[in-house]
Amino acid sequence: MKYIPILFTSYCLIAVLVYGSAGNGESHAIRQENQAAQAGLQLWRRHNCVSCHSIYGKGGHIGADLTNVVSRRGAVYIEHILETGKGSMPRFPFHDNDVENLIGYLQHINQLGTYPLKNDMSAEFFGHNSEQVSSVVR
């Protein structure tokens, strides 16, 4: 029993160290490398892209999920659709640097992960083999 306070103190110390370093790493990455992504996020919010589009499945579903649109379509296509619009996608007459920033934001999101998860990844997640999962998902 006498070790409990020592264990508790070590736990707190480790928690602070881990949390502290993760936090710094993240803000460093955003400040140093992703000014475009940050400016892009402001535009994303101001023009309410999320009313029609989702990221990681969260948001509107009138247009496609845009988590990996940079890999799927490439920057030139995105530039074009913003300029001209398409179907229910309105045209956005942005300045060139706004377009760059929005694409910077979408590039940043694209690097963070994949959505939707591949079948075998969700299989691992749920602890089943991928055939079992496919039979439920499809």
Ligand code: HEC
């Ligand atoms: C009123 C709803 C609406 C809003 C608001 C909207 N979009 Fe869209 N968007 C769409 C629809 C619908 C499509 C599909 C167009 C098509 O291919 O026919 C689309 C397509 C796209 C695509 C191509 C997706 C793909 O997989 O081909 C991108 C990129 C995109 N929008 C970005 C944006 C951004 C960035 C914003 C905010 C500045 C935005 N959209 C705002 C409806 C919207």
